Amino acid sequence: MLVQQQKLILSPYMEIYNIVVPKDNLLRQINELVDFSFIYDELKDKYCHDNGRNAVCPVRLFKYLLLKAIFDISDVDVVERSKYDMSFKYFLDMAPEEDVIDPSLLTKFRRMRLKDVNLLDMLIDKTVSIALKNNIIKSKSIIVDATHTRARYNQKSPREILQERSKKLRKSIYKIDESMKEKFPAKNKEDDLKKEIEYCTNLLSVVKKHENLIHHPKVSENLNYLEETLQDDIEHLAIAEENDAKIGHKTADTSFFGFKTHLAMTEERIVVAATITSGEKNDGKELKSLYEKSKKSGLEIDTIIGDSAYSEKGNIQLAEENDLKLVSKLNPSVTQGFRRKENEFQFNKDAGMYICKAGHMAIRKARQGKKNVSKNQVDTYYFDVEKCKICPFKDGCYKEGSKTKTYSVSIKSDIHKAQIEFQNSEYFKEKSKERYKIEAKNSELKHRHGYDIASSSGLFGMNLQAAAALFTVNIKRIIKLIGEK
Template sequence: MIRQQQTLVLSPYAALYDIVVPKDNMLRQINELVDFTFIYEELETKYCLDNGRNAIDPIRMFKYLLLKAIFEVSDVDIVERSKYDLSFKYFLGMAPEDPVIDPSSLTKFRKLRLKDISLLDMLIEKTVALAIEKEILKSNSIIVDATHSKARYNQKSPREILQDRARKLRKAVYSMDESVKDRMPVKNTSDVLEDEIAYCQRLITFIEKESGVAQVPKISEPLNLLKETVEDDVEQLRMAADPDARVGHKSADSAFFGYKTHLAMTEERIITAAVITTGEKNDGKQLQALIEKSQAAGLEVKTVIGDTAYSEKDNLAYTKQNEIELVAKLNPLITHGTRKKEDEFLFNKDAGMYVCKAGHMAIRKARQGKKGVGANQTDTYFFDVNKCQTCPLKEGCYKEGAKSKTYSVSMKSDEHSEQMAFQKTEYFKAKAKERYKIEAKNSELKHGHGYDVAISSGLLGMQLQGAMAIFAVNLKRILKLAD
């Protein structure tokens, strides 16, 4: 059995933990709160049990990743800290004198052991079960929203990424010892990526061997980040962009390149479901999955609270059919109208524009038709015809030679009367005020756990990052509520 690879902590120094890791220490509390043996069950098929030397205990490896999510540092720095931070060693199930792992083991664990596992759903379900067991969850409402994460490899060209990290490293070194400026390797001036990589390698070697300050934490963190980029991510840098990331829109004038995490959270601020997609996906289309995942985690869902993105026709029909209240205001642009090709043109509520299946957003809109009660009007959205002419998906969408490309929505004010009446009630208004809580949770993920930028390339990497970050914030919230 894989669990037999775990070793007991038998050390003459074990009593130190009772002195330096108090009962209110967060890591001690997490250890006491969570039974991590579920990791053995999930990963048993990922290990060879009758050949080769024993692997590092998978619970310890998983806990290393959890520490990274909690403290937002690199593989190298989390392992380095575990050498001397006894709260880390206690959490990892190590004796005070035990040696730590090689940082490269974490990369292998992520790529080989956690592949093909529904880690995101599994970890959320574990925390929801804990919250139910502790009688923390009282409500049967979920609040839904989406937050975006920028792709790691897109904001700048590969050369600019290396230049920026090298610049930060030099700046940190100069703040410690300005006299090393004259001895620094000569900066690269060519536009060739290989030349920039070679310069960064020379810079790393110089700082490690000749600067005399490489071990100072202020220097080691930017140094390790540059090393990680050069050594582990050269292949990704050559790609110049994340292959899975897509352009999404925060407003008509603001876009990002990356991913979206669609969240469902209870009023007690425990995340009950998450769906991670590429950046262009519509928020409202994920509602059904969020409800069903929350129910699978053990929550009885009677009310859903969201913004206008979730009030589209399909969601109104689904929630009514399943006897769920949908506290989301109607937006006439997406709910009152009738339109064709609904799957090919999706509405972006932040920008107030439609986006075609190629990810191009309309550049302007115009309302046409007579005003007045009972009169039908049409909102027409205009797309950039120059993009349409060269679009790989133009067949069946753009007519060759056309001077414009539009998409129209017919407006009918007499539809959705039930929802319109519901949103005028005091109950609706009171429930809608709870939505601010998920905005705060999104901020916590981004600013407290590094969720504003992807730490690796690809959708699978983003899903792993999301799984560990959400697991961490849920555990912290359970500890706070249990207190």
């Protein structure tokens, strides 16, 4: 049963807070700045109001989640600290002598009470309304960018998984018969998944010839584990979902397994919109959503600032339709007109390569044709045909028996002339200098609020983590700007 938390706490020890929690304490400042009753109003329908034991107020549980984001600590640690840290107790609206909750309640709160609640947009909109009320946001520009967060689980590559499992098998055998070292095939030392699969297959073949070994439980267990991994589609493992996480690429040579947070931020460094996607998604495709969310929060926008990932044709059209200036440098590979299978192949601006529907990146590209002739130049991207042969999406994409798999895009020499002209203007050059601010915000999220690794699995968990972290960084920024007035 839900009973609204009383604002007046009847305790003879409340004056302690005025002594031990100074006015410039961050948690005191947040409590004084934000009326958290909107959390109660949003979640009250998730509780029973006339039956059962009294529930812990959702506002207090939500504040626990904020403390986790502010101090980057676990459920157990945040509850433990609230036993003795008076600033925590003050922030949580607890009496000094009051008992703390059981940490398991936070897990239940996230799973049961926050399900189907768009907490991310709600919290960002709340901070934006506070910023507007305090006349903090004066610019009419939004800066857009995406930051990656690694998945909490399954961060190893398929080759690393095979290496680990074959190593366990060998070690279990050496404990029984060290002479087997001489009979095993030479280890693969190249960063090549195909060769690793070949090595593991040969290793299993050798082990299975020695029945005296495979009857040992530990050997049998490790052998079955490795064989099961090989029997599974190893290429599927490379792009397998970890409850929505996917492989994304930071450059042509580096990748991550996890999620992307797409952000829109004002020049005052207040985040005004965000969307969460799996890691392989294209940054530019999220611009429309970020713009619409920013407008909905009450902002006036005349300029969008971003890197070359946002200069694709659809975004330039969006800017023209809404009388916006798009400060995003053109990249010939992302500003194409009509492209064959446009939804199946997306350009990754960090790597400078296209990625197919299965998540595989092109291994090289070549430009064909000459400039300034009647026929357009073409960029042709080449994919690893060995991956295409076993790809679950090969039907209609890869022709059986083909020795190559390519994807070509035509570079229009006469397209986007207005954007090219705008790109050379002083306004474009000056506004481009503002883009570093969002990179600094991404760094703050990762290094101060644990945003480099997901705190739980799945898009739902990532949305909750983003909501708490972005609410925190916005409120901290608002408090700083109010103090500078």
